[in-house]
Amino acid sequence: MLETVFCRTPALADVTTHYCPGCTHGVIHRLVAEVVDELGLRERTIGIAPVGCSVLAYNYFTTDFQEASHGRAPAVATGVKRARPDLIVFSYQGDGDLASIGMGEIVHCANRGEKITVIFVNNAIYGMTGGQMAPTTMPGQIATTCPLGRDVELAGYPIRVAELLSTLRTPAFIARASVHTPLYTVKAKEMIRRAFRHQADNRCFSLVEVLSTCPTNWGLPPAEATSWLEENMLPYYPLGIFKEPGGEDRAPSPLGEKR
Amino acid sequence: MxxxxxxxxxxxxxxxxxxxxxxxxxxxxxxxxxxxxxxxxxxxxxxxxxxxxxxxxxxxxxxxxxxxxxxxxxxxxxxxxxxxxxxxxxxxxxxxxxxxxxxxxxxxxxxxxxxxxxxxxxxxxxxxxxxxxxxxxxxxxxxxxxxxxxxxxxxxxxxxxxxxxxxxxxxxxxxxxxxxxxxxxxxxxxxxxxxxxxxxxxxxxxxxxxxxxxxxxxxxxxxxxxxxxxxxxxxxxEIRCAEYGTEEPYDVLIVAYGTVARVCVTALEDLKEAGIRAAMVRPITLFPFPYAQVRAASEKAKAVLVVELSCGQMVEDVRLAVEGTRPVHFYGRQGGMLVTPEEVVDEIRRLLTVPQLEADHA
Missing domain, CATH: 3.40.50.970 (Thiamin diphosphate (ThDP)-binding fold, Pyr/PP domains)
Structure with a gap:
């Protein structure tokens, strides 16, 4: 008697993706789909696809989907969730989409405490348009629009989205994870599970930033790309939970007093 | 209710x-x-x-x-x-x-x-x-x-x-x-x-x-x-439009929409008192535009006057409707300045002094 010990999770469509070899979008899609299935949410989940490499995400999940314009996924998700609070709504966005053109939408969506889940994939570059500098590109990292490497005098430092959003007073669950090794991937799934759980319990806004590789536009073979992420991105983008719904507000030290 | x-x-x-x-x-x-x-x-x-x-x-x-x-x-x-x-x-x-x-x-x-x-x-x-x-x-x-x-x-x-x-x-x-x-x-x-x-x-x-x-x-x-x-x-x-005075003979057809058309209705009354024959078509759907209705009404007039609170936008659709068969004139105010009935009456009087129109009108 043969026993099935591993199979495709039902929320993930049985199709070939367009993602490049070594790209971790496929892994992150799978984590989201597994969590949606394990929590029994597939039939009431609506995904919001972004503009970027994951623009075709709606082909890879077996949930209903709505395609957003560039950066506006949190606004579209707000519209869906406010119209149908019984639905589970998640947006899936890259770093150009969320942290550049969509910065206004994500900040206000988080600040309103919209009870949605955001999967924020940070690979430090614009992938679909061919490797331009992103707001998350590392200092000195070469991109097609910073051929000499990101100059922080001209472009500033990479934006740490999880840290930035965790300063908001509104209760939220905000975490950063990575999928560059199997162990980190297991931990990333746990963060995504907690994010969806908070939404399913109608508790708060939730966002998981997931560090991801882009071998094609980084110009590295997949194995070297995971090492590059570990050596360059992990020190700047620390992993962990930045905010929980019951968390304390950050209080500044009184003026003139040392902490 | x-x-x-x-x-x-x-x-x-x-x-x-x-x-x-x-x-x-x-x-x-x-x-x-x-x-x-x-x-x-x-x-x-x-x-x-x-x-x-x-x-x-x-x-x-x-x-x-x-x-x-x-x-x-x-x-x-x-x-x-x-x-x-x-x-x-x-x-x-x-x-x-x-x-x-x-x-x-x-x-x-x-x-x-x-x-x-x-x-x-x-x-x-x-x-x-x-x-x-x-x-x-x-x-x-x-x-x-x-x-x-x-x-x-x-x-x-x-x-x-x-x-x-x-x-x-x-x-x-x-x-x-x-x-x-x-x-x-x-x-x-x-x-x-x-x-x-x-x-x-x-x-x-x-x-x-x-x-x-x-x-x-x-x-x-x-x-x-x-x-x-x-x-x-x-x-x-889905075309919707309203007509005012088109059942009587007229020389000038006004085309206007929205609140401007209300001003023009007052102008129509003043024109009637002054013995000047005018009528109006008011488009209610702007897209789709009532091209056929404007065309039909224009054929009974000698000239068309479009009145808008703009520098002339709907007038282009009226010209498409009329296809050069009648002169299409424009009167507009801009910047938040409003059109008055007197201005519409004066504009129509002025139009009627255009030589060709005057000859027809006589």
Whole structure:
């Protein structure tokens, strides 16, 4: 008697993706789909696809989907969730989409405490348009629009989205994870599970930033790309939970007093 | 139901609620703030939701999201805000979603001014955002008509799965007039269940995907043809216009819409007293434009005068309707300056002194 010990999770469509070899979008899609299935949410989940490499995400999940314009996924998700609070709504966005053109939408969506889940994939570059500098590109990292490497005098430092959003007073669950090794991937799934759980319990806004590789536009073979992420991105983008719904507000030290 | 004295903006908000709309997403801008204010007060009373968006760009994407779930949704803004909403509007049209938009036009371009204008006619009727698409555009001339058209707008939006815009001006938004609502009103179109909506994929039905992305050019061309067929159906079935004095002989035909047409009705009375024969066609749908009706009415006149609060926008559609068979003249005021009946009378007197017209008139 043969026993099935591993199979495709039902929320993930049985199709070939367009993602490049070594790209971790496929892994992150799978984590989201597994969590949606394990929590029994597939039939009431609506995904919001972004503009970027994951623009075709709606082909890879077996949930209903709505395609957003560039950066506006949190606004579209707000519209869906406010119209149908019984639905589970998640947006899936890259770093150009969320942290550049969509910065206004994500900040206000988080600040309103919209009870949605955001999967924020940070690979430090614009992938679909061919490797331009992103707001998350590392200092000195070469991109097609910073051929000499990101100059922080001209472009500033990479934006740490999880840290930035965790300063908001509104209760939220905000975490950063990575999928560059199997162990980190297991931990990333746990963060995504907690994010969806908070939404399913109608508790708060939730966002998981997931560090991801882009071998094609980084110009590295997949194995070297995971090492590059570990050596360059992990020190700047620390992993962990930045905010929980019951968390304390950050209080500044009184003026003139040392902490 | 008894008549109530209401400000135009509030009547618009109440009419949307009467049409079963429980969702409003918007951003403050003068001169239409009374609409979101009214909705923020009324919607919670009926179990609805009001969201003050962070920008008009966000608001237009929120209504896109809400419409994708199949619920009736509504927003309002004024000219600069409508410009910012063009992103969402293009996606809504491309994804074939029903939403109702109100533009209480103010004077432009740029930040312009806050006083009434009709200078967004091109933007409303010819596209506004990117790509080949059309809004169905309705232009009320009174508070009562605004209330009635809002309710029809929701039915038309659902029927065609297309954004419908109510194009008013600051006068419609700000003036108070008696309004009557009809709670037992029936939809103006036969409406089907929204089986296309993204409401959760039950069992093994194919996923519902709200989308305007077609990477295959042949598929995108087919999608464009489908949209065009819809606009042709609107042009066939949805034209609305009103005529004033066209049953009598006349020498000059006025074409005007919205509150300007009301000014022109007063001018028609003054002209009649002065023994000058004039009539008017008032387009109520600006897209689809009543080309045939304007053409037919123009054939009984010696000349046509288009009056607008712009530098001349609808006049281009009137010229297309008349196709050079009659001289088409334009009189407009801009910047928030209004047209008076006296100005319209003077303009028509002046036209009648044009040699050819005078000879005909004699």
């Amino acid at each position: 008894a008549k109530k004295l209401m400000k135009g903006s509030e009547a618009i908000g109440e009419a949307a609620i009467q049409a079963g709309c429980k969702l409003f997403f918007g951003y403050p801008i003068t001169p239409q703030n009374e609409i979101p204010e009214y909705m923020s007060h009324r919607l919670p009373q009926i179990g609805g939701t009001f969201v003050q968006a962070e920008s008009e760009v966000a608001a237009s994407n929120m209504i896109y999201g809400a419409a994708g779930s199949g619920e009736r949704v509504f927003t309002s803004s004024s000219s600069p805000g409508i410009s910012l909403m063009q992103e969402g509007i293009s996606y809504i049209a491309g994804s074939e979603l029903p939403v109702v938009l109100v533009n209480i036009m103010r004077a432009g371009p740029g930040l312009g001014g806050i006083l009434p204008s009709q200078a967004d006619y091109f933007q409303a009727t010819k596209g506004g955002g990117h790509g080949d698409y059309r809004l169905l555009v309705l232009a009320p001339w009174s508070v009562q008509e605004a209330a009635d058209l809002i309710q029809d707008a929701f039915d038309l939006a659902d029927f065609y799965r297309n954004p419908v815009m109510i194009l008013g001006d600051g006068l419609i938004g700000q003036m108070m007039e008696p309004v009557e609502f009809h709670p037992d009103r029936k939809p103006c179109k036969e409406l089907k269940p929204k089986e296309w909506a993204a409401t959760g994929c039950k069992g093994d039905r194919p996923t519902n995907i709200i989308n305007s992305l077609f990477l295959d050019p042949a598929a995108l061309e087919r999608h464009n043809h489908k949209l065009q067929a819809k606009y042709e159906a609107m042009a066939r079935d």
